[in-house]
Amino acid sequence: MIIESEFQPAKMLANRHVQTLIGPLLVSVSQQPKNWSEIALPDGDFMEIAWFGSDNGPLLLILHGLEGSYRSHYIQRVIKPFIIAGWRIAVAHFRGCGRKINARSRSYHSGSSDDLTAAIEHLQQSRQLPTAILGFSLGGNVLLKWLGENPDQQVVKRAMAVSVPFKLDVCATSIGRGFSRTYQKHLIGILKKKTREKLLLQLPGHQIDEPDWRSINNFWQFDHLVTAPLNGFNGVNDYYQQASSYQFLPMIKTPTLILQALDDPFMSPEVLPEEAQLGPGITLELSQFGGHVGFFDQLPPHKQPCFLGQKAFAFLTCQ
Template sequence: MSQSLTASRSLAHPQTLAENHVFGEIVRSTFTPPWWAKNRHIQTIWPRFFQRRLNVHWQKERLILPDGDFVNLAWSGERKDIEQSKGLVVIFHGLEGSNKSHYANDMTANLVTQGYVVVLMHFRGCGGEHNSLPRAYHSGETQDAWYLLNWLAELYPGVPKVAMGFSLGANMLLKLLGERPKQTILRGGIAISPPFKLAECSLSINQGMSRMYQSYLLKSMVNNLVDKMRTIDYSDHLEIDDVKARKIKTFKEFDDHVTAPLHGFDSADDYYEKCSAINFLPTIATPTLIIHAKDDPFMNESVLPKTTNLASVVRLELSDRGGHVGFMQGTPWQPIIWLHERVNQYFQEILRV
């Protein structure tokens, strides 16, 4: 058993919660990095660029949304196998991610070997194909995911379902679960490296070596926006054109000039306040595991929730090291992703399989 970091089961918050309220728990993760990968940037970068991808036989499907737009789904094989599987795992990728992202592809390969069927939802405009409306996706966009979950529930009512999100997708999943505490579609959820507090993360990733991640992701975001501007008129939605878009240098600028106006927020700060997962953790009623590292280069320790932020069914497993969606062990020539084993254990506990 992991060692508890706090007396999380006996605290009460008289100002906001009932006297006998039971909080979630924050425990020390069992993850320990190998000697060669203690640096947070190695943990973050090595699996992406130096680890061989596992084989997944992806099957694509387009899901039409209520507003006429679409998202592309990626299935881990044939849907006919779902009824005979241990369960259906719904995956939500991170910023500018897809089913080809190292964490999503290899986690899916792992889950398939465990007997699950996986479906990954590409957020609008992700996965190599632009969506048809000006709107895109962001850390708090839960409507498309909720529509997908209800669609899956209608198709496969007898199949147990769980969900997991990475980074931006993790923030989105936590927000969705907190918004809908009475949901019965998902039996459990896992959030890996969620940003928790978006405003603090936008500042942290603009400092030191972390700026290389911002630059890498921002280039993709801006290029996709400019490319989409060639076929969609944004003049009624944004006050910038393609030339001004290419001058954006930070996530905060992008969210101020693009994310906020496209999705009905007053500003980046308004978006950050309304969509940060930290605000939705207390109302989650679905068993949820959060896996996070203190040295995550996308953020800093100031974003971490306290036990008083966690609903009783939420467990935060915290490690000193691990980077952003890293948690890599093994050797340089044969690395092992510790996350796979931990995810397998948790889903087995939730689904009793």
């Protein structure tokens, strides 16, 4: 089912880049973890979880976006109402995005649903079943892929994904156009620095020759020379094909809300699925505005609960 969003920002905020930049520039880190834990992964690596909220309430598992963490503005914005309502929040940090560098050469990537499986199984074994999962951007792609791979799962009752790059090839091209190249340059710079530091450690796993970093200026190049070989894909096209969540949407049965802005500067409307391609559990909510993981109603952003936090809380706590 596809529905029109009721999100209506103030007039001065009805711009894709304003919506995208408000969070990183104006939202402070007001929520700090109560504690941390580690999840052992099957290949000898680990993920880290930052814990917030109650010790015994219903559990929300959150998946961050590219180079995100619990400090990301979108996570800081959504967790407060859950904490007030007595929920436990587990922010899963993909490999190397927590407090420590990861132990294998493999990086996290947009198709890391096997790591999500390991996280959920770990929580099950420790009798901490996630009631709901919320994924942002890359984390939303991982979540939708996992839901499609596990259509009959009964552990997660509800799921929500925000600003999802359904088709990675389309998104890798879109973010390299116009002003969006600014976001690409920033993210590629972070990824190159982090990867160079990891390669110096010569961690076990897939090995690659260090590329000419100066020649890598976009996601197509980075994913072909770095992401794909480090993670066992046969080049960038194989990675984008296997990791894109678009193909997994028809199988999703779990009640799932996808919140997507038509003006997202990280992608184009070409990524959006048609209604016939949505699984029986999916509601796709399309908004004219919102940018990339924005959805800010008004300024300053901390004065009142934002649309994104209200929407996540209302959907994920619904019985």
